[in-house]
Amino acid sequence: MTLTTTAVLRPHAEQAYADELAALAAIDDRPRPPGWKLSPWAVTQYILGTTLDDGTEITPKYVGSRRLVEVAVATLATDRALLLIGVPGTAKTWLSEHLAAAISGDSTLLVQGTAGTVEEAIRYGWNYARLIAEGPSEQALVPSPVMTAMAEGRLARVEELTRIPSDVQDALITILSEKTLPVPELGIEVQAKRGFNIIATANDRDRGVNELSSALRRRFNTLVLPVPQTADDEVDIVTRRVAQLGRNLDLPEVPASLTEIRRVVTVFRELRNGVTEDGHTKVKTPSGTLSTAEAISIITNGMALAAHFGDGVLRPADVVPGILGAVIQDPATDGVVWHEYLETVIRDRDDWHDFYTACREATH
Structure with missing residues (x-):
């Protein structure tokens, strides 16, 4: 056939x-x-x-x-x-x-x-x-x-x-x-x-x-093959692949929010590298790989959530569950790593309040 x-x-x-x-x-x-x-x-x-x-x-x-x-x-x-x-x-x-x-x-x-x-x-x-x-x-x-x-x-x-x-x-x-x-x-x-x-x-x-x-x-x-050298490169890769996957899967049209893509990429890069992007704060590294492929999957799944169960706009609440699933592979150790990162890094970022709130709601 x-x-x-x-x-x-x-x-x-x-x-x-x-x-x-x-x-x-x-x-x-x-x-x-x-x-x-x-x-x-x-x-x-x-x-x-x-x-x-x-x-x-x-x-x-x-x-x-x-x-x-x-x-x-x-x-x-x-x-x-x-x-x-x-x-x-x-x-x-x-x-x-x-x-x-x-x-x-x-x-x-x-x-x-x-x-x-x-x-x-x-x-x-x-x-x-x-x-x-x-x-x-x-x-x-x-x-x-x-x-x-x-x-x-x-x-x-x-x-x-x-x-x-x-x-x-x-x-x-x-x-x-x-x-x-x-x-x-x-x-x-x-x-x-x-x-x-x-x-x-x-x-x-x-x-x-x-x-x-x-x-x-x-x-x-x-x-x-190295991981993407810069955050901009990784954002570009994720954006292109998400757009392609959305077309292949015939997902309803949802604008691929660069804000949320960049946030997912930033979280993964910082936890993967053990330091924030500005180099000022060291963070603990979880057991997961936190790869670019996982970031693509998280954004694609978030777009499906936004299209079918949201208002058609990709928001933090649509991507946070995927991030938690990728980061917290071992609840005992990775849970501590995530909580510390959330409270010492994400909470203090002025333009991340909605993301921080979504993370808090997802873990409580």
Whole structure:
């Protein structure tokens, strides 16, 4: 069954931004690596955003260092795989999806890493009904997304690599070093076509869960994605993503209040960094991550509350419940951290009285 893009809850990047990708392809006259839909220059323009000569607006997909994006794109044009590392909410998955969409035109060749990921998810599996009935055959083979990417010369994505058990991780070593995937049961091998590569992501808070072996790590070029450097950058990211999510979810029109977005971002940055934005007051840090992704979720949920249960205007009472849920992960310790921050920082801000009142009402 085929669904139209408008009927899909979350279109893939190559679907949602098809017009932008087509516009870039139409004017892209620079050299393209084998198998690439766009040149490295055009991929970077797609990721960072620009305005084309004909007025077409290419929206930014990642707000951050141009050099970091250029290094990521250049890596994928070589024979080294790319590993994106960062704390939760630093757009690792978002960036990997858009890189795959721009380079291969397909971001769906995905292995989602978990503690239960098995080797078949990276190599191949079998249709056991056919295997029992017919014995080993190519028709009974079930290729993994990685095998499909190798055969078609595309990018494969491996999410949360350090969540995958170490012995399963190591199935990537031969693939990345030899660019081949043997199938001994059939006496054949799948050799990677030009254009194949892998983008993996890892949460640096997962260090020690399933640490990468040195042999595997050597086969990746590792880039650390930082949290947004400034509050303005983070506000910009949250504002853009909230607007996009609101359109995708067909939420009733609610003005995305920059005041409330900036307040949520400020609270998260101060608690995350352990100091107020002006640098004058140290604060305790809660156990939660307080990521940009969580801020986006809080504002989006607040807009839904304002639209369906409020007066259509985003107010502190709409975002405070989400903030409390993100900050107070452990009621015993995080509750103390929040109360101290509320009474020593927020209460004394002249233009935050309505926010302070909403916080007090939500905690009593």
